Amino acid sequence: MILRFVAAILLVYAFGFLGFAVTLPQPLAGEPTDAVIVPTGGPGRIARGLDIVDRGLAKELFVSGVDPEVTTEEFAAEFDVSSRTMDCCVTLGRLAVDTRSNAGEAAEWLKEHDFSSVRLVTTDWHMARAANEFSGALPEGTVIEKDAVVSSPELATLFLEYNKLIAAAVSQGLPV
Template sequence: MILRFFAAFVLVYAFGFLGFAVSLPQPLAGQETDAVIVPTGGAGRIARGIEVVDQGLAKELFVSGVDPEVKPGEFAAQFDVPQRMMNCCVTLGYLAVDTRSNAGEAAQWLKENEFQSVRLVTTDWHMARAASEFSNSLPEGIVIVRDAVPSNPDLATLYLEYNKLIAAAISQGLPV
């Protein structure tokens, strides 16, 4: 009986991982939102957020989890952000240290700015967990649109992220 339960658990886990690994989300094209939020940490995320604002698909960009030692001028230089865009449309958040605190930091910013829709830009393998954390943290009624940055994750990255997704779902009391 215990062996069958364990075998069933392993099968469900393995098929869940396989489903996660083969169904990574894709970039979003053309949909406008009030703002775009980018949690730091993955290649291409910030560039994609800047591109979204530059194309007029969002009015403002919030980058969450920026290292406290990074000054706005350094950020602008590193990511080739024009000064006019930095002045009007880019806010750097320095408080977050992980995905859950990215969501909390972004929620506060969205509430202060009274935005109704937001584009979440993060790496494809990170999107499921990030969207879950953001959905639980953002103020009621804010529409979240997912815009994944394509990557080529290795098996270890996918395995770690899948386990983090399961742990986050359990801690939030959500079905996986």
């Protein structure tokens, strides 16, 4: 009886992982939002966020988790951002150190602005957990559009992220 129960749990886990791995989200089409939120940590995220602002699909970009030692000028030079765009449209958050604190930092930023919709830009394998964290932290009523940066993750990355997703969901009491 216990062996069957353990086998059933393992089967559910394995099918859940398979579903997670084969249904990674894709980039969002050209739907506009008020703002873009990009947690640091993966290649292509910041470039995608800047492109969205440049194309007029969002008014402002908030980059969460920027190293406190990186100056605004260094950031602008690294990502080839004009001073006009930096001044009007880019805010660097420097307090976050993980996905949960990225969500909290972004929530504080959103409370200071009158935005009702945001585009969350993160790597495809990170989107499920990030969206869960952000939906729990952002002001009530904020619409979150998921805009994934496509990657080619290794199996180990997917496995680790799936386990983090389960752990985060369990700790928040969310469905996986």
